[in-house]
Amino acid sequence: MATNDVSPQDPVTNPGKNRMIDPKTGELRVLAPGQTFRSVTEKIARIVLTSHTPLGWLFGLVMAGGLVAMMLTAVMWLFLKGTGIWAITMPVAWGFAIVNFVWWIGIGHAGTLISAILLLFKQGWRNSINRFAEAMTLFAVVCAGMFPIIHTGRPWLAIYWLFPYPNTMNVWPQFRSPLMWDVFAVSTYATISVVFWYVGLIPDLGTMRDQAKSKFAKYIYGQMSLGWRGSARHWMRYESASLLLAGLATPLVLSVHTVISFDFAVAVLPGWHTTIFPPYFVAGAIYSGFAMVLTLAIPIRKFYGLEDIITMRHLDNMAKVMLATGLIVAYGYGMEVVMAWYSASHWEYFMFWNRMFGPMGWAYWVLITCNIVTPLTTLWSRRLRQNVTYLFLIALVVNTGMWFERFVIVVTSLYRDFLPSSWGTYRATKWDYMTYVGTLGLFTFLFFLFIRLLPMIPMSEIRMMLPQAKVKHEAELQTEAGD
Amino acid sequence: MPMREGIYGLIAEFDTPTELVQAAKAAYASGYRRMDCYTPYPLEEAAEAIGFDEPTEKGVARVCLIGGLIGGCAMFGLETWVSIWAYPLNIAGRPMFSWPAFIVPAYEWTILFAGLSAAFGMLALNRLPAPYHPVFNAPNFRDGATTDKFFLCLEAADPKFSVSESRAFLESFRPVSVVEVDH
Incomplete structure (x- = not known):
């Protein structure tokens, strides 16, 4: 790892930083030294079980709640008036709803990547961040799932027929359509994410039950923990269930954004009809997801003083994952341009020229600046990767860039099609913006509730990572006795 | 439900996983079968020590x-x-x-x-959800098994179990405490 040559800091002037570097390997430590099973448990459980609610938390919740109210207003007006209040019309019949849907689902992907793929690869450092990354997945999927439902304008009239059930009209869905694939991909993703998250929570809920002082909290956590008692037999089955769920969530997470990219790639529209979409959508999803994890983790670790558990090592590793997936995304952008030229198709060529230099070309260059130029030139630097403020800013930049990526794909492929007489433009209305910003509020609102009501870091997995968690074997015991 | 007679078993509390695994291995070797370990995080060695092997059971x-x-x-x-x-x-x-x-x-x-x-x-x-289980009756269980203590419970249903002998057996491993667990 590149932290090998971190210059040995003077322990007198900089004890904090030196403490976080393992003298044996010279690498950043995953967890700060000197923690016990009880100290980590109490540190994490206290955030929830304290009767003191921080003012900052309350302020955040109220602010987010305000945005939720704004979203509800916009959605209510939508239900009263119909989708005419949005900017969608011919030729841009897909607008903010699909842009936001794809963006939110993508953000969710990092949570599953951290909880599933990194578990299979035995990346121990994931343990500190997997719980809230998974919670982020759930809330992102909630925000994403809202858009396909509300974009029908009259959801109670226009969603049920997507589900295959024997209805009075004797009509069945069309399974050859990517829209149907989406229904199954997203609903499976939401269900499995909830189950995986809850299974992960069970032992910690047991801890919460035993740590809680108030009778009400004991009862609620007791019920939610399903009577978990930490039996060795239970743990082994639990571990194999977790591993199986991780093994299942891995192909699932790769399939979800692939299926979403089929919504575009299966259409015969220049700008959409391309085989690079599935891999590049998945990489982009992970890219934006890690940016969102950083956006959440950096303020939370600061606010709750969790720097010993969510350490620089985590931030550094996440920045590296962003760098890697960012490069895949850059390759995707490059390939799109190359294919537009190499296809020798007039329409492809024109679409791309128009995407870059047409009236909405500015969006393309915002995307290139936010996703490629800024992060991929600077994240190589260890100094910048370990600069918390810089990382936070770059995470916001990437989140913005990824939103623009979806916007560019949807809007600039549509607004100037084959017939110049049908060209148009797209300008989002205030209702579009209110709904989008409102989902940011909904996401934050749910997240604030989560960090106040449930342990945001998996305590049992942190205990497992402490050095004293290992069983010492005979030989080790003898050498200790000899000393 | 009729009251069951006698106790559920004896539970020994340990401070480290190593002590727990040693005690559990010895208990298995001396013929105890109805027993369980309770740990605050998954401990493969503890399950192996009491003769439970999930990869084989599948x-x-x-x-x-x-x-x-x-x-x-x-x-x-x-x-x-x-x-x-x-x-x-x-x-x-x-x-x-x-x-x-x-x-x-x-x-x-x-x-x-x-x-x-x-x-x-x-x-x-795992027979969950199980809001009630006798081990919760041990006074030291609730604050330890899900936080930082390691427990070995020898159950009274085991044919080899006897309150005095099993207690002496557990105490030979110098646990923090050995307590009787009521039904």
Whole structure:
């Protein structure tokens, strides 16, 4: 790892930083030294079980709640008036709803990547961040799932027929359509994410039950923990269930954004009809997801003083994952341009020229600046990767860039099609913006509730990572006795 | 429910996982079978010591496999039935049985059913939810087993169990405490 040559800091002037570097390997430590099973448990459980609610938390919740109210207003007006209040019309019949849907689902992907793929690869450092990354997945999927439902304008009239059930009209869905694939991909993703998250929570809920002082909290956590008692037999089955769920969530997470990219790639529209979409959508999803994890983790670790558990090592590793997936995304952008030229198709060529230099070309260059130029030139630097403020800013930049990526794909492929007489433009209305910003509020609102009501870091997995968690074997015991 | 006679067992509390595993191994070696370890995080060695081996048992994996197969076959069957018999749609003369398109939802349902089976199968095999269990009656259990202590419980149902002898046996490992667990 590149932290090998971190210059040995003077322990007198900089004890904090030196403490976080393992003298044996010279690498950043995953967890700060000197923690016990009880100290980590109490540190994490206290955030929830304290009767003191921080003012900052309350302020955040109220602010987010305000945005939720704004979203509800916009959605209510939508239900009263119909989708005419949005900017969608011919030729841009897909607008903010699909842009936001794809963006939110993508953000969710990092949570599953951290909880599933990194578990299979035995990346121990994931343990500190997997719980809230998974919670982020759930809330992102909630925000994403809202858009396909509300974009029908009259959801109670226009969603049920997507589900295959024997209805009075004797009509069945069309399974050859990517829209149907989406229904199954997203609903499976939401269900499995909830189950995986809850299974992960069970032992910690047991801890919460035993740590809680108030009778009400004991009862609620007791019920939610399903009577978990930490039996060795239970743990082994639990571990194999977790591993199986991780093994299942891995192909699932790769399939979800692939299926979403089929919504575009299966259409015969220049700008959409391309085989690079599935891999590049998945990489982009992970890219934006890690940016969102950083956006959440950096303020939370600061606010709750969790720097010993969510350490620089985590931030550094996440920045590296962003760098890697960012490069895949850059390759995707490059390939799109190359294919537009190499296809020798007039329409492809024109679409791309128009995407870059047409009236909405500015969006393309915002995307290139936010996703490629800024992060991929600077994240190589260890100094910048370990600069918390810089990382936070770059995470916001990437989140913005990824939103623009979806916007560019949807809007600039549509607004100037084959017939110049049908060209148009797209300008989002205030209702579009209110709904989008409102989902940011909904996401934050749910997240604030989560960090106040449930342990945001998996305590049992942190205990497992402490050095004293290992069983010492005979030989080790003898050498200790000899000393 | 009729009151059960006698006690549920004896529970010994240890400070480190190493002591627990040593005691559990010795108990297994001297013939105890009805026993369990309680740890604040998954400890493979503890399960091995009491003779439980999930990789060999494969209970959860089996349930998961069966669930996945059922889910995948059910969705593929539904798609085939809907597209060929229930509601055939001729779109540009494409084949009714367009199986490549059916793979996507079938794949998703394989994962859905396998995942749900793994989670619920794990709970069922563990006999959870179980809001009541006798070990919770041990006064030191609640603050330890889910935080930082390691417990070995020898159950009275074991033919080798006797209150005095088993207590002496457990105490020979110098635990923090040995207490009787009521039903």
